[in-house]
Amino acid sequence: MKPYHHGKDLPNVHLPSLEHIPFLKGQKALVTGANSGIGKGVAIGLAHAGADVVVNYVVGDDEAQKVVEEIKSECSGVRAIAIRADISKEEDVKSMFSKMIDEFGTIDILINNAGLQRDAPIDEMTLEQWNTVIGVNLTGQFLCAREAIREFKKRGVNPEVSCAAGKIIHMSSVHEVIPWAGHVNYAASKGGVMLLMKSLAQECAPYRIRVNSICPGAIQTPINTNAWSTEEALKELLTLIPYNRIGKPEDISNVAVWLASDFSDYINGTSIFVDGGMTLYPGFAAGG
Ligand code: BGC
Secondary structure (H helix, E strand, O other): OOOOOOOOOOOOOOOOOOOOOOOOOOOEEEEOOOOOHHHHHHHHHHHHOOOEEEEEEOOOHHHHHHHHHHHHHHOOOOOEEEEEOOOOOHHHHHHHHHHHHHHHOOOOEEEEOOOOOOOOOHHHOOHHHHHHHHHHHHHHHHHHHHHHHHHHHHHOOOOOOOOOOEEEEEEOOHHHOOOOOOOHHHHHHHHHHHHHHHHHHHHHHHHOEEEEEEEEOOEOOHHHHHHHOOHHHHHHHHOOOOOOOOEOHHHHHHHHHHHHOHHHOOOOOOEEEEOOOHHHOHHHHHOO
């Protein structure tokens, strides 16, 4: 058998989905940056698994509203609301959490997803580009985690809902371990997320709070359009992915749903790479 290549000779596979298995029923989830890309996919995935969902966004009211409508129409009995907040701002984060708690009563699952890129070679990178990326990708994850943990600790475990008092899933990246020239702000933010996650997991485990990360590789979303939108770019991208296909938001949401559920109750402080093998040093497959 020959290895498969992306494109014509790749069989048309359908990812299974955890839809309609309501193992998150009754849980309240907040997904930051849920109006597009991975966040949108995860919000919809959690709702299909029965969770009520807050769709956070900072720009794009219409897109956020569409995600809410999609959830309401596809997932009967599930509640969804959109809340605007810039997660890099402490006041916005506090007010988002108090709105969520007013509406839903509590939070059980935080998907710390919102993130962005402001790429530039180091000698051209402005302090603003650096601060924007660190502000959203790292400080934003800290601010949201802190508010969620305050509520988890206040409430404790409700055994009718989950074995844990709360679950936090950080959306990190393969770039928490793969250095990325031309993207030092982004790579530094994700390296930071790795030890933010592990330190929180260590600190909060005694309270039955689970903290883990998902590290996506190249997932087909607006953040990396230039890596997949032309045939040439896609071909080059695939040299970095042993599994030879670009990822889809469902690849991430399937893992997020499971990681937020009690099926993964003994997993704490772990980075799960969902990357088609991008972290396997693909250059060494034929060299070294
Ligand atoms: C980045 C994408 C990139 C991927 C793999 C992600 O974290 O946001 O732009 O395609 O890593 O390099």
